[in-house]
Amino acid sequence: MLDEPTSARSPGQGAGERSRHSPRWTPEAVLALLELPFADLLFRAQQVHRAHHDANAVQLSTLLSIKTGGCSEDCGYCPQAARHATGVGNEAMLGLDAVLDAARGAKEAGATRFCMGAAWRGPKDRDLAPVLDMVRGVKALGLETCCTLGMLKDGQAEALAEAGLDFYNHNLDTSAEFYGEIVSTRGHGDRLDTLGRVRDAGINVCCGGIVGMGESRRARAALIAELASLDPPPESVPINHLVQVEGTPLHAKLHGERAIDPLEFVRTVAAARIAMPSSFVRLSAGRRELGEAVQALCFLAGANSIFYGDRLLVTGNPDVDADRMLFEKLGITPA
Ligand code: SAM
Ligand code: DTB
Ligand code: SF4
Secondary structure (H helix, E strand, O other), X not given: OOOOOEEOOXXXXXXXXXXXXXXXXXXXXXXXXXXXXXXXXXXXXXXXXXXXXXXXXEEEEEEEEEEOOOEOOOOOOOOOXXXXXXXXXXXXXXXXXXXXXXXXXXXXXXXXXXXEEEOOOOOOHHHHHHHHHHHHXXXXXXXXXXXXXXXXXXXXXXXXXHHOXXXXXXXXXXXXXXXXXXXXXXXXXXXHHHHHHHHHOOOXXXXXXXXXXXXXXXXXXXXXXXHHHOOOOOOEEEEEXXXXXXXXXXHHHHOOXXXXXXXXXXXXXXXXXXXXXXXXXXXXXXXXXXXXXXXXXXXXXXXXXXXXXXXXXXXXXOOHHHHHHHHHHHOOEEO
């Protein structure tokens, strides 16, 4: 018998007054999912998926790096940190026209959401003004808007909301316990602080993590339990497979070798689906390395969103034609 999620009740709350999101997942409960026989896990994930979503529809988001490289942080996975010798330069912010051209192209190719990423610890107020124009412009094209700009300060989330931002991406990335082994320039609590600001400003939350960084299965369970226990859970949950880039500390540590079995990656997607039934679970970075068969298993496990377009931020992604062919083979409808 599986450990069921416990109900979250604040002190003083009666049985009939649960918080909006009542089941709170523990790491143990998610670990029990990850330990199920593969077929049982995928069957449960399919049941949850079909009860909450169109089983054959996948949402398409396109990424654009609006400010590449030169980042002050030391995230061990990231090719854009100034201190990592990855060959990624410190580039200037893109202009509005270049961003809008890219957004138009993404829309023509079939994307419904456009996500603008910046290699910042967080935006300075003078950096935010041009981003607000980008959000307004992309929104006017009829696309959903998303930004990922790092940690936000007082007033910044509200300014983004006012400009029409639909989603803010800010990943917990890994479990609280493992976090310090990957990043030292900020803490897990800083991520939660920004997520709270985004939520309070009324912006949808896009928050997930990276697997394949040498973390344990328990750490993956703890990450999913923490994501599922955000109240409410994130509307979008990107599950990234680490892209190992030469020059990053994680590439040096893992020697470019895959640190997670592909079927364990599928299990992680299935556990995210079960723990966050209403969320869009995005099969994110690393799809090129996973190949078609593993991606198909991820869709079966409940992934219903992808990053679509030839590039992620600075690394590659399957090209649009390859994704169209894969969708055709699987009978998937882009949404
Ligand atoms: N600088 C901001 C921040 O860190 O929140 C926004 C951009 S940052 C590149 C956005 C996310 O990209 C990270 O939180 C991480 O999940 C993901 N990411 C970065 N490098 C990656 C890699 N090599 N493999 C997989 N995901 C990666
Ligand atoms: C997310 O969870 N993954 C995306 C997006 N949010 C910003 C970024 C993936 C980056 C992969 C490595 C790169 O191209 O920089
Ligand atoms: Fe900077 Fe974000 Fe990369 Fe960390 S993940 S080094 S904060 S761009």
